[in-house]
Amino acid sequence: MAKAGILYPGRSLNHNFLIALGRPADQLPRIFRQHYAGDESRLRADFDAFIGEIRQEIDAVTPHTVVMSGENLWHARNNEADRHRQLLASLATDVTIVAYVRRPADYYLSMIQQGMKASHQISRLRPIEYRNTIETLAGFGAKLEVHEYDVGSFPDGDISLDFARRYAPEAAGPLKKVTLRKRTNESMSAELMEIAREYRAHTHESQPNVFTKETKVLLRTLRNLDSGRRPKLKPEIADTLNHGAPDLLWLRNTHGVTFEGIDYDRIAEIPSSEPERIADICIVDQERKEGLVYEAIHAIVGGMTKDRPDLGYNFTTLFRPGTGGRRQGRGGRKKF
Template sequence: MAKFILHVGDAKCGSTSIQGSLKQARASLLENGLVYETGSSGSNHIDLVRLVRPHSRGNLEESLVRGKEIVESLRATLKKDQTVLLSAENLLALPPEEFLPILRQISPEDPEIKVIAYVRAPTDMYLSYAQQALKGNRYFPKPESFHRPLDRFLSAWRDFPFVSEFWVRPFDRKRLAGGDVTEDFAGVLQELTGREIALPQTARNRSLSAEQMIVLQNLRRSVLPDHDGKLHPISGRYIRWFLQLNKVEMIGHKPALSGAACGAVAKINRGMVARLNALFPGVDMVLREGDATTWTCGADVADLLADSSPEIVSQLTSLMPHFSPELHQGMTAQARNALEALLSSDPERRRKQLRLTKQMLRDSDCVPAARVIRPKLLRVLAPD
């Protein structure tokens, strides 16, 4: 019997941290009989799912090639006493019978499948979904339509005939082992394998600030209106800049849902959460109910947010060449003032932020503006 452990997600529940840690620990996992092979697919097995559901915002043809590469590698190297460990957050919503042919390609024997899933209340994960959507679209899922049938997804995997063990863990730092999803996942692996499993800590995903979300939507609307549904180098460049700045120090407000938006998400998911908690008592999922204010169904991401600063939005915009083309000629007074206002008062953090901004301007072919920024200096207002 072929043995598999499937980490099926859910999205926005620490999958990136888990997968990065698993890839780093491949050698030690193999010593414990666990095979984690991703080929050239990065650190996860999303490309295996695309073999079943051929859809990708990136290059689908390349994704399918990578998926077949993983299957071939596992089929050629898998030994009888080993367990294949697969991790892909889009597995959760995939009916398990659709993924069974992929497992049979890896090994033709009947599989014994052990499943691990992490779940998060829709009111906690909705804003992350909206943020992710804006990276490739002008639009975001409306809170009144954001329904996650987690009860149905989980039940399908739990009841699949080849599943012998099924673990559902709440993605709540207060309830995770050590307050960390990677440590928690390692503990589950130990329970499933009877082996001592240690996984290295990895950096957590960084979030855009509320103001950066607003700027990103404005960019998708005004500069990239014909590229919805696609990642684009222009938006990608600014997203990297935002996230790198935030790694040093958050620029703007940490995003939080407005009470009305939170209430709209809670309303549509209330029944699902009740069913989920009845099916899986240990999860104890709790919805944040928000307030009684009626959601107005606005199309601006600013409508979702509890707090944001129009001034910071304006300052960020003044530093972005696609909003301020004068930067191609040199640093504007508005951009100088924005740098002075936005960046940290801590000298070392400020130097890092200046270096990142200088690189963003160079990448945007704004060399004259970039030359003005001297990361070793604490002030940027003085002209050349």
């Protein structure tokens, strides 16, 4: 893309670290909060280096367009907008903020999938908010554009290609090659989420929102066994969420964004509630869930013992010649 005058700076796949601008370490999103563990000096040093590398790359490439992305910015606060505006204005002369928004039920389903990666707590059922966040993001730049997040309408079902189509057509070709090569399915089925929730509740109940290595191994194993299966909210839950967000009216009237299948005359705020199990909100196949548990145990234990002969049985020792299928013990002959 740089050859086309478009730069996506930095070494990572996103710019979520922008959320750390001026925010204390103990108030960051969980992955950064866990990484820095309250170390403000290290956080500030890393953030300065992060921005410094972006500046250097812009100076070296001199692109006509710089693209940065970060879903964590959806959680930016009103009092942070001025700092972000100043930072972005120091990187580019014309700043446009682009926000893609999901329908409420889809947003909620995505949110609980993310939550299960490091917690047993399920996000509350509540009205999905759009207005406060979008008005905060509007303060980041001179212009704001809002679009529906609709995979079915995206080229090849890819949001990055839709962005390129709208804002950087000359980058669509190179970007398509990259996205097709790197695309992965990170979806978690309802059965997988319930297993993860139960595991975290039993092993890390006192550590919600803390990532652990063994949870990562479990999720990777389950994804390999359950690849391609996507979760579905119960129809009544999806309907409640889709018609329980008054901000949808503001979104339609202010930005012209509407979602197919929603009856805007029915929209009314819903009371908050806390699901205890994934099965309370999603369609869960209990038989498949139980089967996945044993398949995961088999896969993990099999992987542990594959290159560890010391963890297996030494049958030469257990069945010594002449014992007739019995093994020797300290107290004499014992049946095996």
